[in-house]
Amino acid sequence: xxxxxxxxxxxxxxxxxxxxxxxxxxxxxxxxxxxxxxxxxxxxxxxxxxxxxxxxxxxxxxxxxxxxxxxxxxxxxxxxxxxxxxxxxxxxxxxxxxxxxxxxxxxxxxxxxxxxxxxxxxxxxxxxxxxxxxxxxxxxxxxxxxxxxxxxxxxxxxxxxxxxxxxxxxxxxxxxxxxxxxxxxxxxxxxxxxxxxxxxxxxxxxxxxxxxxxxxxxxxxxxxxxxxxxxxxxxxxxxxxxxxxxxxxxxxxxxxxxxxxxxxxxxxxxxxxxxxxxxxxxxxxxxxxxxx
Numbered sequence: 001x002x003x004x005x006x007x008x009x010x011x012x013x014x015x016x017x018x019x020x021x022x023x024x025x026x027x028x029x030x031x032x033x034x035x036x037x038x039x040x041x042x043x044x045x046x047x048x049x050x051x052x053x054x055x056x057x058x059x060x061x062x063x064x065x066x067x068x069x070x071x072x073x074x075x076x077x078x079x080x081x082x083x084x085x086x087x088x089x090x091x092x093x094x095x096x097x098x099x100x101x102x103x104x105x106x107x108x109x110x111x112x113x114x115x116x117x118x119x120x121x122x123x124x125x126x127x128x129x130x131x132x133x134x135x136x137x138x139x140x141x142x143x144x145x146x147x148x149x150x151x152x153x154x155x156x157x158x159x160x161x162x163x164x165x166x167x168x169x170x171x172x173x174x175x176x177x178x179x180x181x182x183x184x185x186x187x188x189x190x191x192x193x194x195x196x197x198x199x200x201x202x203x204x205x206x207x208x209x210x211x212x213x214x215x216x217x218x219x220x221x222x223x224x225x226x227x228x229x230x231x232x233x234x235x236x237x238x239x240x241x242x243x244x245x246x247x248x249x250x251x252x253x254x255x256x257x258x259x260x261x262x263x264x265x266x267x268x269x270x271x272x273x274x275x276x277x278x279x280x281x282x283x284x285x286x287x288x289x290x291x292x
Contacts, residue, residue, distance in 0.1 A: 049120060050113075050116045050117060050120055051096070051100075052117060053099075053100035053101075053103045053104050053113055054100075054104070056096050056097060056099075056100040057071045057072060057075065057097065057100050057101065057104065058071055058075075059071045059104075061114075063104075065105070068101065068104050068105060069105075072097065072101045074179055074183070075094070075097045076094075076097075077179065077182055077183070077186070078175060078178065078179045078182070079091075079093065079094040079097070
């Protein structure tokens with residue numbers, strides 16, 4: 001229930017009570033909610049005022065396209081789906097922000113909007129901020145008690161309007177703080193993402209350098225192992241060749257030794273045979289026998 005309807009209900013209940021207790025005679029009373037500091041004249045039509053798109057976006061009249069884009073971005077960041085789900089007024093305010101942005105981002109529509117604001121400012125004099133009042137019209141004289149009740153209701157409603165305005169100002173200040181906090185948080189998150197990306201790039205570069213170093217070390221190790229194997233193979237070949245030469249030399253010496261041994265045996269056998277022949281000859285000469 002709004003404050004205007006609550007005030008109407010209170011006034012109606014007070015009038016019904018006064019009538020039921022016969023304090024006052026029944027009076028034809030008609031209630032009307034009006035915005036402004038004066039009641040509307042009979043037979044006149046109030047012209048609908050054009051809302052300023054600059055005030056909705058919070059930019060001056062000479063704002064550049066960059067200022068408008070920045071203000072629209074801040075507003076879109078502020079009106080999150082969670083906030084609009086909690087309070088339907090945020091959705092209405094976001095709709096007004098979108099409409100204001102559509103008007104100001106196009107040069108032709110912006111010029112038309114400026115002309116409307118200029119005509120409105122020149123046609124209607126400045127007046128204090130509008131607030132909702134309850135106007136009581138009656139066909140006959142209004143009792144003093146009912147007038148006092150109406151004045152009290154108006155005073156209460158005016159106090160409620162002031163409280164509402166202060167609450168709205170506090171909400172706007174809180175929204176600005178939340179918007180600034182969100183901007184700072186987004187900047188901090190962007191810095192963290194940039195730092196993380198830089199760290200990942202540095203880590204990848206270090207890993208690539210380490211991998212290249214490991215591969216180079218592995219190639220050097222493989223080459224060293226291959227050189228050692230080739231050197232060992234040459235050494236083994238030289239050792240085998242040396243052993244083969246030594247074996248051949250031993251075999252040669254063995255053959256020479258056997259040949260010399262055989263030659264000595266043969267020479268000894270020839271001497272023995274020659275000695276036996278001389279002995280037989282001596283035996284024949286001395287004894288005329290060959291076997292003495």
